[in-house]
Amino acid sequence: EPEVTQTPSHQVTQMGQEVILRCVPISNHLYFYWYRQILGQKVEFLVSFYNNEISEKSEIFDDQFSVERPDGSNFTLKIRSTKLEDSAMYFCARRGEHYGYTFGSGTRLTVV
């Protein structure tokens, strides 16, 4: 199965700035997910996206977060006003053909 590619691999941003994290390119998949992992902590679910709509989201996914599939292939996670505590690895994932997910390579977000 094709890998899930994420860009950038590492992003440094100032607190209060907007960031957009991307999964590229993905096609012919209906289910997408965003997870994050703060350094040294467990992987946490943010949001799932099915057929171009949010199907499930966690308490972490508040109004500062949004997801889009702007051009039918790229899948983006936007954080409107970053906080220090948003520093983490962000993984997008797609549902596999059978059970389980394939995770992308991740974007390390550092908020300074």
Next chain:
Amino acid sequence: QKEVEQNSGPLSVPEGAIASLNCTYSDRGSQSFFWYRQYSGKSPELIMFIYSNGDKEDGRFTAQLNKASQYVSLLIRDSQPSDSATYLCALSRDTGRRALTFGSGTRLQVQP
């Protein structure tokens, strides 16, 4: 109460030995269970999934599930130094379309 509990380790085993990794969970509505391997700084990689009580074998890996005891385990036979990683237990309330809930992981060290 933690939803998915794992011993953080490190679990140290000699090369060629069997490594046994354990996970307990609290949500009796959990339907499917996953083991992911995560190398430091990398994304989780799916190793096994299981959804029926009993054992499931795939190469050197065996997953065991006991829903009555709310317990899932992963056995790694003939452990290799390349198996040294953090092993994440995850579960879903359905076949995996819904959010995965992860444990904090067990760090495995295989000594050459």
